[in-house]
Amino acid sequence: MICSTLRRVGHVHIYLVRKASGVSKGHHQQTVGSRPAASEFAARGASGNVLELLGKSYPQDNYSNLSRKVLSRVGRNLHNQQHHPLWLIKERVKEHFYQQYVGRFGTPLFSVYDDLSPVVTTWQNFDSLLIPADHPSRKKGDNYYVNGTHMLRAHTSAHQWDLLRARLDAFLVVGDVYRRDQIDSQHYPVFHQLEGVRLFSKHELFTGIKDGEGLQLFEQSSRSAYKQETHTMEATKLVEFDLKQTLTRLVTHLFGDGLDIRWVDCYFPFTHPSFEMEINFHGEWLEVLGCGVMEQQLVNSAGAQDQIGWAFGLGLERLAMILYDIPDIRLFWSEDERFLKQFRVSDINQKVKFQPLSKYPAVINDISFWLPSENYTENDFYDLVRTIGGDLVEKVELIDKFEHPKTHKTSHCYRITYRHMERTLSQREVRRVHQAVQEAAVQLLGVEGRF
Numbered sequence: 001m002i003c004s005t006l007r008r009v010g011h012v013h014i015y016l017v018r019k020a021s022g023v024s025k026g027h028h029q030q031t032v033g034s035r036p037a038a039s040e041f042a043a044r045g046a047s048g049n050v051l052e053l054l055g056k057s058y059p060q061d062n063y064s065n066l067s068r069k070v071l072s073r074v075g076r077n078l079h080n081q082q083h084h085p086l087w088l089i090k091e092r093v094k095e096h097f098y099q100q101y102v103g104r105f106g107t108p109l110f111s112v113y114d115d116l117s118p119v120v121t122t123w124q125n126f127d128s129l130l131i132p133a134d135h136p137s138r139k140k141g142d143n144y145y146v147n148g149t150h151m152l153r154a155h156t157s158a159h160q161w162d163l164l165r166a167r168l169d170a171f172l173v174v175g176d177v178y179r180r181d182q183i184d185s186q187h188y189p190v191f192h193q194l195e196g197v198r199l200f201s202k203h204e205l206f207t208g209i210k211d212g213e214g215l216q217l218f219e220q221s222s223r224s225a226y227k228q229e230t231h232t233m234e235a236t237k238l239v240e241f242d243l244k245q246t247l248t249r250l251v252t253h254l255f256g257d258g259l260d261i262r263w264v265d266c267y268f269p270f271t272h273p274s275f276e277m278e279i280n281f282h283g284e285w286l287e288v289l290g291c292g293v294m295e296q297q298l299v300n301s302a303g304a305q306d307q308i309g310w311a312f313g314l315g316l317e318r319l320a321m322i323l324y325d326i327p328d329i330r331l332f333w334s335e336d337e338r339f340l341k342q343f344r345v346s347d348i349n350q351k352v353k354f355q356p357l358s359k360y361p362a363v364i365n366d367i368s369f370w371l372p373s374e375n376y377t378e379n380d381f382y383d384l385v386r387t388i389g390g391d392l393v394e395k396v397e398l399i400d401k402f403e404h405p406k407t408h409k410t411s412h413c414y415r416i417t418y419r420h421m422e423r424t425l426s427q428r429e430v431r432r433v434h435q436a437v438q439e440a441a442v443q444l445l446g447v448e449g450r451f
Contacts, residue, residue, distance in 0.1 A: 128161035164302035199309035
């Protein structure tokens with residue numbers, strides 16, 4: 001896999017990066033032939049090296065698979081940059097929760113954490129959330145590992161257990177999260193999530209309910225599609241009702257009245273029952289968040305055995321793209337003033353409709369190669385293309401698969417769409433990047449080129 005093969009980058013000639021250096025720096029125009037930065041893959045150090053990240057040192061090992069491209073995004077915290085569209089969404093959600101949910105002493109019920117480090121332990125990211133050791137979400141091909149024990153969080157839920165352990169029972173967590181994924185206008189290796197959690201005691205849940213003094217939170221029964229084995233049906237239904245009511249109010253605050261909403265049953269390892277909320281926006285059903293009744297085993301392990309609760313998570317980019325009509329996720333990383341100035345509003349609730357920048361023409365190139373006999377995943381290739389091509393790459397599609405009838409070797413053909421967000425690319429510029437991708441794929445992924 002790329003996690004191991006890219007560690008051999010010290011033996012790969014630096015000209016792979018030099019070829020692309022003129023145009024692979026995202027949205028910032030550079031002169032062709034200008035001095036390149038250090039190798040884009042330098043972060044994938046061999047075992048024994050040390051990575052300095054956010055003021056801490058992490059030894060590298062055979063799990064380390066961070067690229068310079070991804071590391072350049074750590075610490076940017078777009079959700080905390082005033083007037084950035086992601087900041088606007090975060091502030092609107094915060095304002096709603098602060099105004100709608102007030103504690104006993106007139107202070108906000110929900111506390112907000114938006115500056116927690118994205119470097120977490122694998123225990124925080126997986127084990128604390130009851131994700132099995134063999135669950136596919138743990139794969140190196142899908143995550144960015146600092147080393148065998150630390151990683152860039154794949155979701156803000158990684159902080160859930162610690163905050164519950166600190167005896168917090170109502171909180172929001174906002175932050176950048178990292179996943180290796182496909183390349184298109186909807187996906188980026190770094191995006192931002194907002195997580196919400198609320199716990200209830202028996203008194204809090206049943207107060208105001210007729211004959212509520214006789215109801216219980218817990219029982220020992222069997223798990224069904226509707227509840228956990230430790231929860232009573234009454235408690236589950238009340239928590240589910242509060243959760244759905246809370247989220248309905250939230251999306252109504254964001255999108256306005258008259259919104260059609262539907263709930264779809266789904267599965268998450270850390271909630272049951274679990275749901276996805278879909279909204280009908282401009283005639284199209286769109287999934288906007290996931291949620292559910294928290295697994296009691298998780299709540300108990302954090303020391304809140306006498307409480308029951310719900311959790312939800314939503315993607316800030318997803319909401320911003322819908323609300324502001326932003327067509328491409330790469331735009332959130334743009335420093336183009338024409339983009340940023342559109343979100344400098346005096347009122348965070350002011351309606352904003354993104355006015356597209358001039359869309360420059362795409363340059364399309366295909367790449368074909370025979371796959372190695374083992375240890376290849378599509379995410380390995382996507383990560384390599386992201387690292388070399390940066391934000392010039394708009395989309396990568398697997399357009400053809402072929403198995404040789406005699407050798408039984410498999411060939412993949414990918415179509416790479418290059419498009420600069422701020423200027424027209426020349427075929428000559430793109431050719432340098434594309435050749436660097438071809439050579440890196442051969443040397444780092446072990447493929448056999450058909451180019």
